[in-house]
Amino acid sequence: MTRKIPMVDLSAQTDALWPELEKAVHDVLRSGRFILGPNVEAFEREAAEFLGTRYAVGVGSGTDALVLGLRALGVGPGDEVIVPSFTFFATAEAVSLVGATPVFADIEPTTFCLEPESVAKAIGLRTRAIIPVHLFGHPAEMDEIQSLAQSRGLAVLEDAAQGFGAAYRGRKIGGLGNAAAFSFFPSKNLGAFGEAGLIATNDAAVADAVKCLRAHGSRERYVHTEIGYNARLDEIQAALLRVKLPHVAKWNVERRRVAAAYDASLSGVEGVTVPRVAPGCTHVFHQYTLRVPPAKRAALQKALEAAGIASQIYYPIPNHALPMYAKTAPQLPETDAAAREVLSLPIYPELSDADVADTAKRLLAALR
């Protein structure tokens, strides 16, 4: 047995697009324009068109997108921002980085996304914004979150880092709140070849504020109007992303094929819960995440590993249990349960149905 199935395999995409990727980098090197050149501008236009938003602004990473998005929405010291605890650390970290306080809300157990009633309970006098995370590529319950936000005068920043191309009730995520943060970390659905991110918005003032913040708080060279960041999207990364962008819709379809193949083998199995797709949602399966009996999880991982099959726990420690947040953390029973039970299996567009079936078969054998 030499075959290995990693969590993600980027080589097939890179190989298939190699001549175009090589030319894209070559052309940037020859052009001598490395910062905010024609590729960043074109990628911003093309990404906005794909997402159906009026504006898209390239930044250095998904974390930059969250930080600059919060700043552009006016969030700062003294403010509270409601976030899920069950997410990658950067969601809460960005809130802390702008001097505000993350307030953790619980999740809906079948989609792993923010549960609107828990959000409502977390709203207080200092609450300024909500960050719904489209976790694992599943859209958060945006209608309820938006109506909560509107009735309480709060801003909504989507953390769309895992959901490029996902849709909620017929509309792509990214234009559902006041702004959205995307990440092009290499392993994301649309991945760069290094760090990269994007803020999407329909609000001209937000787009303008982000453009200013990403370039040291200046709109005009050497005229700095506020303390900003060096958080620009690289021209080389933009050129590479432009090669991949036309393929992402098709790749998302392939991810759904892989998920359906897992579902076919694993749904209805005692002790296993396959990921639910809420009505009206188009999931892009950045991750395919099961719930399994906590007492068996380590053994399942071991059995897969013995067969050369990777698996991962996203996320083993919820943010509210981390040392910088634990002291003031609320009780989040659904988040704690998810952290104990989740198990993510390999998923990428090129994963074959046969490999999926084999992975499922080994998982089932280890469950018995």
Ligand SMILES: *Cc1c(COP(=O)(O)O)cnc(C)c1O
């Ligand atoms: C990846 C990720 C981020 C951060 O993106 P980077 O590009 O790595 O900075 C933020 N939030 C979520 C949910 C993510 O998965």
